[in-house]
Amino acid sequence: MAPTILITGASQGIGKQTALLFARKGYNLALAARSDENLQTVAQEIKNLGRDNDVLTVVCDVRDSEQVKTLVEKALQHFGNIDVLVNNAGIFATGTVENFSLDDWHTVIDTNLWGYIHTINALLPHFLERETGTIVNISSIGGKVPTPYLAAYCTSKFAVTGLTEALQAELKPKGIQVCGIYPNVIASSFLERAIFRGKDEEDARKRREQLGQVTNAPVIEKPKDVAEAIWDAVSNQKSEVMVGSANFSQTMYRLFPALMQWVSRQALKNKDK
Numbered sequence: 001m002a003p004t005i006l007i008t009g010a011s012q013g014i015g016k017q018t019a020l021l022f023a024r025k026g027y028n029l030a031l032a033a034r035s036d037e038n039l040q041t042v043a044q045e046i047k048n049l050g051r052d053n054d055v056l057t058v059v060c061d062v063r064d065s066e067q068v069k070t071l072v073e074k075a076l077q078h079f080g081n082i083d084v085l086v087n088n089a090g091i092f093a094t095g096t097v098e099n100f101s102l103d104d105w106h107t108v109i110d111t112n113l114w115g116y117i118h119t120i121n122a123l124l125p126h127f128l129e130r131e132t133g134t135i136v137n138i139s140s141i142g143g144k145v146p147t148p149y150l151a152a153y154c155t156s157k158f159a160v161t162g163l164t165e166a167l168q169a170e171l172k173p174k175g176i177q178v179c180g181i182y183p184n185v186i187a188s189s190f191l192e193r194a195i196f197r198g199k200d201e202e203d204a205r206k207r208r209e210q211l212g213q214v215t216n217a218p219v220i221e222k223p224k225d226v227a228e229a230i231w232d233a234v235s236n237q238k239s240e241v242m243v244g245s246a247n248f249s250q251t252m253y254r255l256f257p258a259l260m261q262w263v264s265r266q267a268l269k270n271k272d273k
């Protein structure tokens with residue numbers, strides 16, 4: 001029987017490319033996101049591959065534990081088993097920390113951290129009962145390197161790193177593989193959904209433009225590169241994959257932490273002092 005993967009945030013970017021790659025590898029797929037229209041587009045693209053993948057799409061906001069519980073119930077009812085969970089649904093946020101409202105903080109942490117906790121909480125009993133299963137958490141280089149002007153995002157992603165490593169330590173003897181994926185900046189369309197804050201509107205707009213220029217640079221890695229890293233993690237049972245240039249960023253930060261923070265501050269401060 002074909003293995004089954006459940007992917008959150010599967011309607012765009014990294015999640016979509018991961019869905020297409022695992023479909024090519026012969027997986028059945030449970031795909032979740034808030035936009036049904038975008039999920040249907042991904043399901044159609046999988047159909048167009050001409051294989052016989054079974055694809056279930058479920059509209060779900062990962063911030064809501066009840067919706068996530070229903071997602072997992074529907075997927076288990078449909079497929080019987082789930083073999084791999086990819087926690088990917090996320091939101092990026094940047095700007096001067098004092099200009100983040102509590103609502104902004106909640107949006108980031110409720111999506112990037114609680115969203116992952118909700119799926120794990122709902123699916124873990126199934127994995128424990130079967131004494132097998134793989135959990136892949138998409139963290140970020142921002143979950144390894146504390147970066148100025150990314151306080152809320154780094155808070156959420158450092159928490160995901162801690163969650164991933166603690167789960168690894170606890171669940172490995174129970175047959176459950178847990179892996180963290182750490183991409184650098186990736187050329188997806190995440191800017192369209194990201195939160196930008198600043199000293200004023202112009203500052204926030206400049207930050208968006210600046211990041212837009214970075215993501216348009218040809219050297220920036222693509223969602224497909226992260227999908228390949230996820231495949232590598234799942235098929236080779238890895239506990240951590242740093243995606244491409246993230247290795248370099250992490251090494252530089254370990255060797256020269258103060259210098260790297262100074263460089264990031266200069267690059268990202270915009271209108272801040």
Ligand SMILES: NC(=O)c1ccc[n+]([C@@H]2O[C@H](COP(=O)([O-])OP(=O)(O)OC[C@H]3O[C@@H](n4cnc5c(N)ncnc54)[C@H](OP(=O)(O)O)[C@@H]3O)[C@@H](O)[C@H]2O)c1
Nearest residue numbers: 009011012013014034035061062089090140185186188190
């Ligand atoms: N792009 C990067 O530079 C980068 C770098 C490092 C790590 N990452 C991480 O990689 C993951 C994917 O990023 P991406 O670049 O592919 O982002 P993206 O293009 O913005 O895609 C995000 C996906 O998550 C879904 N999503 C967002 N909020 C959701 C919610 N509350 N409930 C359910 N689904 C939700 C979106 O669909 P709907 O809007 O339809 O819900 C979409 O499918 C994130 O965890 C991100 O932090 C990205």
